[in-house]
Amino acid sequence: MFKSKKLFTFMFLLILSVFALAACGGSDEESGGDSSSSSSEGESTLETIKANDKIVWGVKNDTKLFGLKNPSTGEIEGFDVDIAKAVTEIILGDASKVEFKEVTSKTRIPMLNNGEIDAIVATMTITEERKQEVDFSDVYFEAGQSLLVEKGSDIQSIDDITADTKVIAVKGSTSAINIREKAPDAQVLEFENYAEAFTALKAGQGDTLTTDNAILYGMASEDSNFELVGDIFTDEPYGIAMKKGSDDFVQAVNDALAELKENGKYDEIYNKWINF
Incomplete structure (x- = not known):
């Protein structure tokens, strides 16, 4: 009876050891796979x-x-x-x-x-x-960020923007963030895209439109009634x-x-x- 009990204990411990080794081996393999995937993730972009x-x-x-x-x-x-x-x-x-x-x-x-x-x-x-x-x-x-206004506007630079000024910008753009920093008192009106923003300016919904000067030059080339004013105020x-x-x-x-x-x-x- 005693020998049977010892044999049972030995077999039980042996089985546990086998499972433990299998688990460790599986863990190492899985870990290695993850490591390989992580390192190759960036490298695969150009290949794809x-x-x-x-x-x-x-x-x-x-x-x-x-x-x-x-x-x-x-x-x-x-x-x-x-x-x-x-x-x-x-x-x-x-x-x-x-x-x-x-x-x-x-x-x-x-x-x-x-x-x-x-x-x-x-x-x-x-x-x-x-x-x-x-x-x-x-x-x-x-x-660099600048301002677009209708010709003859009293706004000629960022210094002319006050609490009464309605500034048009585009949602999600750095321009909307920058104008709030440069002219914190201004009323900022945000539109979905530049076409809507320029349409709003032409309709008189705002006093000036702000974004990168390159984009504003494009708008000014579409309608000679508008011009860029002042120096750029961001990089x-x-x-x-x-x-x-x-x-x-x-x-x-x-x-x-x-x-x-x-x-x-x-x-x-x-x-x-x-x-x-």
Whole structure:
């Protein structure tokens, strides 16, 4: 009886040891798998793009000079669009291997992070806050915030904005944040996109519209009754945004931008659209 009891105990402990070893082995294998997945997650971005043989770009459809839908052709045209095509040509060997999807200041990061687009080239300012959500390329366009007013307006600079001034801005833009810092007493009215914002200004719903000077020049070129006033009051460097951890894709885009600046293609695109 005693021997049987010892034998039973021995067998029980042996079985426990087997299960323990199996569990440890499984844990190591699982851990190793996770580690491999984590390290390859950023590296797979460019490979995925090359496998799909196209880059899906998020661009503005309402921003003259940078991204605007041509009503005659239905095509999106502008500086950002041409930069996207040029970068695509370097990365994939063919400028036509692009797909453009419309984004706004509010939708662009969510669309990037849910996989609808591969990159954002849409007058997007590089900020420390946004760096927590996305990875940015090197600066591809230097811009600064300014004011657009109807000609003859009493507002001639940021110093003329008071508590009675209605300032129009776009939802989700750094411009809306900046104007509240630079003119804290102003009444800020936010609209969904630049087309709605400019329409509101022309309708007299506000006294001035604020955003990057590059965008405002586009608006002024549409209607000669409006002009930019004062100096720029912020530094707004534009970057191409990609999903967090896309190190290989970021490097490829930076290399492409450097090549465009070196071979003169960047200046060609710049002079084509930013002729002010």
